[in-house]
Amino acid sequence: MKWLKINTVLLAAVFSFWVPSSQADTQFRVIVDASGSMLISDPDKLTSEALRLISNLAPEEKATLGIWLFGEEPRVLLPESTVNKATKSKLASYVNSYVTQDVKTDLEAIIKLLLDTPDSGSLAPDFNRHWILVTDGMVDISLDEAVNKASRDRILNELMAQLEERGIHLHTVSMTGYTDKALLESLSLRTDATHTEVAIPEDLLDTFDRIFTQASPSDELPFDGNQFVVDDAIEELTLVVFHENGIQPHVIKPSGSLLSLVNDSHVSVSASDHYTLITVREPDAGVWKVNNVDLERSSIRVITNLSSQATKLAPIVFVNEPIYSTVGLFQKNVIIQDENILSLVTVTQSLIRLSGEQKDTVFSHEMARTNGQFKQRLEGIAEPGNYELVSLVDGKTFSRQLSQYFTVHPAIDFNGTSPGGNLIAFSAKPVNLKLNVLRSNVKLEFNYNNGTIETEEMPLVGQGYWEKIIPVSADEDVKVRAKLVGMTQTGLRFDYWTPFWHFNRKGDEAPTVSLDDATPASLLLMAVPSSNRDLMPVLVPPAISIVSEEQEKEGLPSETDAVKADVSDVDEMVEKVDAISSTEWVMYAGLNLAGIAVIAAGIFLYRRIQKNKSLRSEDIDDV
Incomplete structure (x- = not known):
């Protein structure tokens, strides 16, 4: 075994000359709002400090960093490159000099640009993409609201799909309370990232620090x-x-x-x-x-x-x-x-x-x-x-x-609309692909003024969400909420009740539907449902259950069976440690055989080339 390990180390040393010494495992791309309002939202330019912070936190040669500005037109502040001393020095000279005076905010254009911009720097094959968007506004490219809405819809549909397909984590940061929170939050939820509302500019530094820790735990x-x-x-x-x-x-x-x-x-x-x-x-x-x-x-x-x-x-x-x-x-x-x-x-x-x-x-x-x-x-x-x-x-x-x-958020976005006539429609859309819609279901609970309560299943439509269209009778007045019996892609089961919505219709008028501000008194103290009968459910603090030796031997409850298949990082490490003794002979032997085969092939090719040279020289001599 010892000589196998020595040979493997020597072969690795030889092959190390043929491959790059190190590769970055994380890509950071930062998108900064350059509209004139940022002068008010961030007068001391804490954004510039936050940009330097993330470059200082990143280990040299282990991450790439690029910075873009957007407003009327997208533009590059710092071209993406591997983080090193030269990158940090260049960033320090750039970040304090950029101008924020644009009058429009074209978010669609900057996301398109970054999706079309090739990766730069020496990135490992399985690198992680973390993009950070800092803004204090909303989609604002025209005085015509229809044009702005069309751009917003393209972001939420076409561009969102591309972000998801490429595994990009788009962290969003709101610098004021006037941003399009629904848009920014949706971008982050769908891409497994965080959305943060910054109360004061100084919080921006903490936000960047947390994003880096989430991307590169230590x-x-x-x-x-x-x-x-x-x-x-x-x-x-x-x-x-x-x-x-x-x-x-x-x-x-x-x-x-x-x-x-x-x-x-x-x-x-x-x-x-x-x-x-x-x-x-x-x-x-x-x-x-x-x-x-x-x-x-x-x-x-x-x-x-x-x-x-x-x-x-x-x-x-x-x-x-x-x-x-x-x-x-x-x-x-x-x-x-x-x-x-x-x-x-x-x-x-x-x-x-x-x-x-x-x-x-x-x-x-x-x-x-x-x-x-x-x-x-x-x-x-x-x-x-x-x-x-x-x-x-x-x-x-x-x-x-x-x-x-991490971020805690309801698994579905439950909304009511009035499509026309005497109809109203309720939809329940998953906020993240982690929800297994085929193994989950949603039921509507109708609360009538006479105290009657009825439930009805919401059908799953082809677009991957639940929808129910309801005819409303004259003078009908109803409160409705939805219960999700959810299942994650890893098989974790959970229940969730949405807030109440209210719909009514006065005579022959069109029905109206809106989010109900008043929650019934009977529900104010409703606790989180718990599948463990030995636990007392609580309101905000999560119920805690200790996994004991007996539970390890007997197995976890049925709803967590799939969790066993989703082995934790710790358990994976343990399995690797346990398996090394039985597989290391095969591994080291295989590596040595592969190395010897490569060397033998090299010697064979070298001799073949030398022989061809010799034959050519003989032909020349004969002439």
Whole structure:
């Protein structure tokens, strides 16, 4: 076995000369509104700082970055290229000088341009596409509203389909409350991305930081007050700290001396008005302190051979959809299953709801250890919004933290319209392709003034959504809502009740339909339905169920059978570790045979070429 491994390493070294040394795994394209109103929405040009932030966060040679402006016409601010020192320097010279004075906002044109623009830089075959749109307006290309609506419809249909087909995550950021929220939110929901409404310009920095973390998750160290502990397994740490303009952070090393914020062989610093990135290579073990920063917004990313990994969360989670989370501890990419070590480790998960500057902790609970991993089940989240799931690993002599961001949203968009005559129509359209419409169903519940309640199935139409057309009798007055019994593509079942709509008809007049502002009193305290009878359902905080050893042996409830097929990242890593001993002989032998075959073919071709040369020279001599 040893000589096989040595041969494999030598062959790999030979072949490494034939392929690029590194490839970027993430593409960032940023689209910035250049209309004149941005001068009011972002007077201090925090957008420019946010652009520099994402370029500073990206590891060099591991991501590409391009920046476009849009208004009356789309244009390039920074051509897309691999992130490196030259790119960062070029960006720093560009971002403060661009002009925002356009009078129109042609969103359709810029999305078309980017879809037609080829990828640039050295990108890996399976790279991720993360595009970020920052705007303070809506589709505004003409004084004729019909022209604007036609452009908006093309974005939601033709261009949306192209974004989905190419796997592009289009994160949208609203700089004011006057943007077309429905359009921007739909773009993000359909493309598995986040939509954020920025209350103040400073929040833009936090938004870009979260988008980067979602695109490139990393191990972190937790803050304990203004302190954090570095252990011997930390190879490199990066402090991402936010602060007031003109304030310099103070970082105190375990020795008590102040860290010099000057670039050298061990320290790299990227400073801006409202944030500073400080990278320390081979940091001293011990207690570090940070002063003059906003600790709530700051973080510490690390590179380490003692890492934690968690089940990947979908960027979009439906209201009331169960969430299954598993956390594992790894030493040099090998999962730790030694009970003597794991018995000293506790993992606590906290769910935090994000709303501008405000962070509300919904719950915090210790995870159960089973089969060498830490597991927890959330029965569902009832309140839509942006959330962060924080997993804190406490190993007594070390600690790690994982931050996972996701959006909670209803699985369907339920709407009522008046198509004409005495008819009204209700439609329920999935907001994300994660919903399996063929295995889901929607029922309408009609509430009449006399107290009668009736239910009726909504038919699924060919376009992939549910629709029901209803004739309305004279003087009819009805409240209606829909119940979705949903199933995700991975087989997770959940229920969701829509808000009430109200329709009525006065005599022979055309019927009217509208969203009902008043919710019946009997429903104000209605809890989230739970499939687990042992759990008490709750309003906003999700019900928590601990996966025990007995449940592992007996199997999960029937509605989660499909989850077993959707193996978590942690479980995949475990399977790879377990399988290596039985397959490594075949793998190494195969690699060696392939390498020998290539070398043999090269020798054969070389001899053939030499022989042909010899024959040609003999022919020349004969002449």
